[in-house]
Amino acid sequence: MxxxxxxxxxxxxxxxxxxxxxxxxxxxxxxxTIYSVRFDYKKATPSSVYFSGKSREEIDRLCKTGEHASTADIAACSQRNFEQISAQLNSTIKPLEAELRKGDVDLKADNNPVALPYFEKGQRAWVQYRDNQCYAETYSLGEASMRYMTFWDCMARITKERISDLKSAED
The missing domain is CATH 1.20.5 (Single alpha-helices involved in coiled-coils or other helix-helix interfaces)
Known part of the structure; x- marks a missing residue:
């Protein structure tokens, strides 16, 4: 045995x-390489960590001119740009949600359907669209060193469009 x-x-x-x-x-x-594996932007280290020890002026100069910037610097600048635009989106959404919440009180009192849950569902769907679109654009490059720049630039571009759409719907 x-x-x-x-x-x-x-x-x-x-x-x-x-x-x-x-x-x-x-x-x-x-x-x-770092360019040949899946990337989850939600787990990415904030750009502020990458730029720690640099003044805001130094970061602004590096990101605006790209002078003496490495590929990693440019990718971090692209990420920083997206983080700033994402903050703008959040500050655009908050008053819209508050307005919808307020309007929903009257709608609910009159036994009408409320709007906020649909807005929130639409926002979640939009985030999924944006993420998928940017991953598709990025992964289509293969193992390119421009991978993260492309990703963050795509995220910023589509997020700017969303802000514009939300503001035009407000008017």
């Missing part, structure tokens, strides 16, 4: 070890 168990362990363990080793070596042999 002992010999049988040892033989069974070898039969199972050897392929498992081999598969594990091959999976580990795959990432080394194929030369995986």
């Amino acid at each position: 002992k010999v049988y168990m040892m033989h069974l362990i070898r039969i199972i363990a050897v392929p498992l070890i081999l598969i594990s080793t091959l999976l580990f070596l795959d990432s080394i042999v194929l030369g995986k």
Whole structure:
């Protein structure tokens, strides 16, 4: 029985070890880079961490002129730009939601459907659209060093469009 168990362990363990080793070596042999893996922007370190130790003026100059900027600097500038535009979107949405919430009180009192849940659902759908669109644009580049610049620039562009749409709907 002992010999049988040892033989069974070898039969199972050897392929498992081999598969594990091959999976580990795959990432080394194929030369995986930061540009060849999936990216989750929600887990990205804020650009302020990248620029820590630099003054606002230094960051503004680097991001506006691109002078002496590395690819990582430009990507961080693109991320910073998106973060600022995203903050603008949030400050645009808050008063709209407050207005809808206020209007919903009257609608509800008259037994009419309320608007805020639909606005919130639309905003979630828009975020999903934006994210998917920008991932598609980015991943279509393959392993390009412009990958993160492209992603953050896309996020900023589509978010600016959303702000514009929300403001025009307000008028």
